[in-house]
Every structure is written in structure tokens, then in C-alpha cells.
Amino acid sequence: MPYTSAAPVVSQYGDALAGKIIIDISNAFDPARTGLVTPDGSSAAQQTAKAAPAGAHEVKAFNTLFGHVLAADRAEGRPLDVFIAGDDAGAKARVSSFIESLALRPLDAGGLKMAHWLEGAGLLMVAPLGEAVNGHDFWLGINTLR
Numbered sequence: 180m181p182y183t184s185a186a187p188v189v190s191q192y193g194d195a196l197a198g199k200i201i202i203d204i205s206n207a208f209d210p211a212r213t214g215l216v217t218p219d220g221s222s223a224a225q226q227t228a229k230a231a232p233a234g235a236h237e238v239k240a241f242n243t244l245f246g247h248v249l250a251a252d253r254a255e256g257r258p259l260d261v262f263i264a265g266d267d268a269g270a271k272a273r274v275s276s277f278i279e280s281l282a283l284r285p286l287d288a289g290g291l292k293m294a295h296w297l298e299g300a301g302l303l304m305v306a307p308l309g310e311a312v313n314g315h316d317f318w319l320g321i322n323t324l325r
Contacts, residue, residue, distance in 0.1 A: 182207035182216070182223040186230035197234040200270045203227055203294065204241040206301035213306070215298055224264070224294035236270035238263055239294035240278065240285075242301040258284040262300070264293040 180188060182205045189196060203224035207217050217223055228237035240263040248259070261278045263285050265271045275285035288297060 181205070182226075185223065185227045189227050189230040189235075194232050197232045199235050200273060201227060201231060201235055201237050202241070202274060203237060203239050206242050206298055206305070208298075208302045208306075212302065215295075215302060217295070217298070220295065222291075222294035222298050224298075225291055228291060236265065236267040237291055238265035238267075238270050238274045239288075239291065239297050240264075240274055242297055243304060244283070245304075258282055260284050260286050262286050262288045262297050264288045264291055264297055266291045 185203065185205060189201065205223045207223040208215050215222075217226060222239070224237050224239040228235075231237060240261055242262075244259055244261055261283050263271055263274055263278070264287075265274070271287060275287070278285040
């Protein structure tokens with residue numbers, strides 16, 4: 180769902196999300212791809228977390244990995260990396276296990292405040308590509324050597 184809808188939907192479900200993990204995959208940037216639309220120093224994930232009930236755990240993940248890159252399987256046998264950020268270690272461990280089940284590699288970026296920088300990385304990955312993004316005419320994924 181679009182960034183602008185995430186917090187209202189989370190608020191709508193309210194207590195039904197208590198104890199659940201909410202994975203934010205959004206990239207909240209303006210249509211011209213020149214900047215983020217979230218409040219300064221914040222992120223889409225942090226804004227959604229504010230709307231979540233106590234006991235829900237927000238994790239930022241997948242926003243730098245695009246679906247058509249996954250579908251093409253062009254990583255030459257190496258797992259693509261999925262950055263994650265969140266404040267709850269248990270939630271991050273469960274999201275990491277899910278990522279590994281997809282034959283991908285989770286990379287822990289730190290607390291949820293790091294979601295701001297992950298969203299900036301998402302913008303950097305698409306900003307120079309202009310209209311190519313709409314036609315999925317790019318093959319950018321992240322794979323670190325370690």
C-alpha cells in the first residue's frame with residue numbers, strides 16, 4: 180500500500196495488530212524522485228509505527244529490493260541482500276528468518292531510526308533512472324561480499 184495509506188490502515192486495525200510484526204516495504208519519495216516526503220529526520224516506517232498499537236513491532240525491509248529483480252534471478256547464485264531495521268530484536272529475528280526462507284540474506288541496519296536512511300537508499304536506487312523505473316528497465320539489486 181502507498182506510504183500515505185499505511186498509518187491510517189494500521190490505525191484502523193488497531194488492537195488487532197497488537198503483538199504482530201508490521202513490515203514496511205515502502206519508499207516514500209515525491210513523484211519527481213527528488214526527495215523523501217516524510218517529516219525531516221523521520222521515515223515512513225516510523226510514521227506507521229506511531230499509529231500501531233502497543234505490542235506491535237515495526238520492521239523496515241525489502242524497500243531496496245525490487246520485485247522484477249527477484250523474478251529475474253540474475254544474482255548468479257549469490258543471495259541478494261535485504262536490509263532490515265527495527266527496535267525489537269525478536270521481530271527482526273523473525274523477519275530475518277522469513278528473508279532467509281526466500282533464499283535472500285538479511286542485513287541488520289540497526290534500530291528503526293535507520294529506516295530513514297534505508298528509504299533514502301531506495302530513492303537513490305530509482306532517482307537517476309527516471310522513467311525506466313516505470314517500465315522496469317533496470318536491474319539494480321544489492322549484494323555485499325562477506
